[in-house]
Amino acid sequence: MQLKCSKCQRIITIVEEKIPRDKEKAMVKCPGCQQVLVFKIPQAMRNPVAQADKTIISQGPVKHKTILPRLCHASETIEYQLKTGKNIIGRDAGINIPNDRFISRKHCLIEVLEKNGEILCILTDDGSISESGEPSTNGTFHNNIRLTRYDKVYLNHDDKVRLGRTDFIFRNE
Helix, strand or coil: CEEECCCCCCEEECCHHHCCCCCCEEEEECCCCCCEEEEECCHHHCCCCCCCCCCCCCCCCCCCCCCCCEEEECCCCCEEECCCEEEEEECCCCEECCCCCCCCCCCEEEEEEEECCEEEEEEECCCCCCCCCCCCCCCEEECCEECCCCCEEECCCCCEEEECCEEEEEECC
């Protein structure tokens, strides 16, 4: 299956084995510009659900121990827990990162959402949290790519996040 990125116009090839068969829609991140694309899975690729089969396989989702997502300093000495909702990160913010003068007072935002039992974390540096309305001066980097004011990036386990001159690793397991 192939998709065209709406941002950079890059053609993305998705291997059929990677497409979920039990959902109507799925997401993929463009390897070029990191834009998250949501696409509809064609009916022919989905598994049909037999209406006559009334066998109950599971009583519901299995509850696992919930581990809150966190930013870990690259040296692994400090962890900053992220709460559900908006987490403003900076030198003078909800999550206070001291000792780096290149981090803005309100540098960036990580929003933690829970959907269908899954925890989603979205990183932005769009200026909506600063008094000036401008993104951070020294930038927010996701896996060594600087975010623009229009980027919203889903964070995955072991992603690298750099604020100012401080490196972090995102953990959610």
